[in-house]
Amino acid sequence: MELDVRDKRAIPLIHHPDCAALGYQVIRELGRNREEGRITYLAYDRKSKQQVVIKEFSCPSTTADWSGFQAYEHEAQILQKLNHPRIPRYLNSFATQTAFYLVMEYKKAVPLSSRHRFHPEEIKQIALSILEILVYLQQRIDPIIHRDIKPENILIDEQLNAYLVDFDLARVQGTETTLTSLIAGTPGFMSPEEQLGYPLSLASDLYSLGVTIICLLTNSCSINIDQLINSNGCFNLQKLAPQVNLRFRSWLMGMAAFKWQYRYANAADALAALKPIPTTGTATAMEILVTVMRLKRQTAVLGLAIIAMLAVAGTTLILSQQGGVAQPLQEAKK
Structure with a gap:
């Protein structure tokens, strides 16, 4: 159902940032990361008469902290380079005395983490959709590595089209990663090479996507993903539903392998390999x-x-x- 700016179920506006002077009317909160001081809002742009998403970056403490500004500035720079129908477009940005704000295109979709019990064929469709986005990112002149692919950063619409969001940790391949950025990823979803401080490759995002798919196939929450990893640091795919086809399991091994050399080299290879694979049935x-x-x-x-x-x-x-x-x-x- 399309949201209405007059929706009475919305939280009273007093709890939202006042962006009226800039032409935005905040409707409601979409989500937040308390630890990093980030809140996402649904808003109405009076000029375009369209719904938009406003992402707020604020300092988690009263002491001077430029990490919020750096994340805000970095994500704005990355988004302005991108033009893909399933990556919300950058629209605007502004700052107040207490926070920084990014205005992005609104997609009528919900976080992948908010829905459960996907059929394996639906999971394959979602995987194909995300891989198409990664192919676009990786085949650019300056390939971009997202670095934080997980169910919370993937949106899906009613047709199971997937959208990739939250590019604040993304970086151009080959550029240096600061220590602050290095430790800011999501445990369990970060590729092993990133956790160990080694150079990243196009296969690094594939690991995170593979872990995300394992979450869906096992109906596991992101915070419990470590329960699926054995003592060797590898995922125990025996916990997958028995109807999952063995070729699909094998493909997953090529996504979430601990060593990057055993993964698919890039998203294009992984996409081509997945397309003909059945998700269920006897191998x-x-x-x-x-x-x-x-x-x-x-x-x-x-x-x-x-x-x-x-x-x-x-x-x-x-x-x-x-x-x-x-x-x-x-x-x-x-």
Whole structure:
């Protein structure tokens, strides 16, 4: 339902910043990050007669702290470079004596974290949608790494189109990352190389997206994501619903692998690999074998011998099919 500036359910305006002099009427709060002093509001732009989003950056304490200003300025600079239908556009920015404000395009969508119980096919659709955005970011002349992909920073509309928001931690690939920025990511979603202070790559955002998809497939909250990680720092995909296709699981391994060398190199490769993959159904013996090969490269996994035996048992069926195993083996070599 479209929000109305006269919505009586809105919090009284006294609790909102007064932006009337700048032509904005705040409607209600959309969300907040208390620790970092950031609040997002839905507002009405009297000039364009459109709803907009206003993001407020304020200092969490009374002492002088320029981190809020730096995040505000950085996100404004990043957004002004971008032009994608599923990244809310930068519209305006202004400052008061107590806070800084970014005005962005409003999308009629809700945070991914606010909805639960997605079907695997719906999760695939969301993953494809985000990967398309990442392809755009990565194929720019100056590729941009988002660095904070998680359910809270992804919006979805009624058609499951995904929108990527919150670019305050984003940076151009190859630029230096300050220590303050380095430790500001979300634990569990940050790529291992970022947590260890190593250089980031186009595969770093893929890790965060892979973790997000695992959250959806296991119906887990972001704060509980560490419960799905084993002692080796790898995700235990055995907790996924049994109907999730093994090829989809294997694709996830190529997204959320602990070592970046075992992930897809970039979003374009991950997108192309995901498109033909079914999300549910029984895997063939050769698909099981390919998954085993990926597992062996990444980490020692309990139950590997059982999976291998299943692959051997099904080999006879593969050999009886026209074309034999030539094509699957070519895929395995990739």
